Amino acid sequence: MKDRAQAYVVGFTGAPGTGKSTLVDVLVTLLRKLDRSVAVVATDPNSPFSGGAILGDRIRMQRHALDPKVFIRSMGARGHLGGLSLAARETIRLLGAFGFDPVILETVGVGQSELEVAAVADTTVVVLTPNLGDGVQMIKAGILEIADIFVVNKADLEGSNRAVTELRGMLSLSNIPGAPKQWKPPIIATSAARQEGIDKLWEAILAHRRHLESSGRDQELERQRLEDETAEVAAEIARDRVRRALAEDPTLAKRLVAEGTPYGTAEEILDRKR
Ligand SMILES: Nc1nc2c(ncn2[C@@H]2O[C@H](COP(=O)(O)OP(=O)(O)OP(=O)(O)O)[C@@H](O)[C@H]2O)c(=O)[nH]1
Ligand SMILES: [Mg+2]
Structure with a gap:
């Protein structure tokens, strides 16, 4: 159906x-048994470079390290133009190719990053544990809305069944606004x-993928993503042009300060012929 390389x-x-x-890590093992090439991109939105927890993950994933059909990469988001999603999208496109x-x-980590991941992912898996303290935190962060699949991990721990029941209750109570998804997150x-x-x-994950494809939602998401990405890239280009123009044109920079007119100055710079 797809006419281009997109993972x-x-x-x-x-x-x-x-x-x-x-x-x-365990999913990668399963996928390799199914003979699929799989890439893992770990992102730490708070780190300018790879390290810390992510480094630990890489060590844990060492058993896949010599497998040419497994690609593992960590990336920090700070310092990337446009933040996590823009950098991730570029990487994903490359990996798909x-x-x-x-x-x-x-x-x-928590916060804005979940939303950014959801904006990039086809299927978003939200991982909770039997300690639904996590759950409450998630709801505050608006995570219910972005989950396509919930995982209650650490099911070997006490309280797992109860956690699943509680979560099910929470989901049936929550009246998630927005377009009907017609997909009930399992x-x-x-x-x-x-x-x-x-x-x-x-x-x-496969069932969700089939749902996206059969409902045409995959194409809608694709269009939305390309539009978002184009807008983000455009913003970066514009920012760059404005910064450069101000750096190269001291008169303009002085006038900006004297007149205090950022909107007008921005328009003036962007209207200039290149
Ligand atoms: N009992 C139990 N412990 C688990 C399970 N899965 C992971 N753990 C442990 O939970 C801890 C955290 O696991 P990670 O996989 O690093 O968790 P994470 O969500 O990637 O953590 P961050 O990357 O820091 O957000 C480790 O000590 C794991 O060994 C499980 O199914 N059961
Ligand atoms: Mg981790």
Whole structure:
């Protein structure tokens, strides 16, 4: 159906320590058994470069390190033009061109990053644990709306069934505004540590993918994403032009300060012929 190289993107998000990296690692093992090339991009929106927790993840994923059909990369978002999503999109496009499918995106930390991951991913997996303290935090961050699949990981721990029930209750109570999705996010219990439930998770991801394709939603998302990305790129180009013009034209810079007219000055610069 698709006439260009574009990998299917699965985003993993959730509070720190819920087991995202462990889950991804086990999922990679499953995908390799299915003979798929898979790429993992771990993003840390708070870090200017790779390190810390992400470095730990890379070490954990060492067992895939010699496999040419597994690509693992960490990237920080700070210092990237346009933040996480723009940098991630570029990387994903490249990985797709190299034949990696799916591309798995893991984000570290909470906040804006989940929303950015959801904006890039085809399927967003929100990872919780039996301690639904995570859940409450997630709801505050508006995470219910972005989940296509919920995972209650650490199902080997006490309270897993209760957590699933509570989450189900929360989902049925929550009246999620916006366009009807016609997709009811399933809740999958997993134990990444014991490698349990991962096949169910993969099945759910495939089911969501089929849903996107059969409903035409995939094309809608694609158009939306390309438009968003174009707007982001345009903003970066414009920013760059304005900064450069001000740096190269001291008279203009002085006048800006004297008159205090950022809007007018911006328009003037962008109207200039290049
Ligand atoms: N009991 C249990 N522990 C788990 C499971 N999955 C992961 N863990 C442990 O939970 C801790 C955090 O796991 P990570 O995979 O690093 O979690 P993460 O969500 O990637 O964490 P951040 O990247 O820091 O956000 C580790 O000590 C894991 O060994 C599980 O299924 N059961
Ligand atoms: Mg991690």
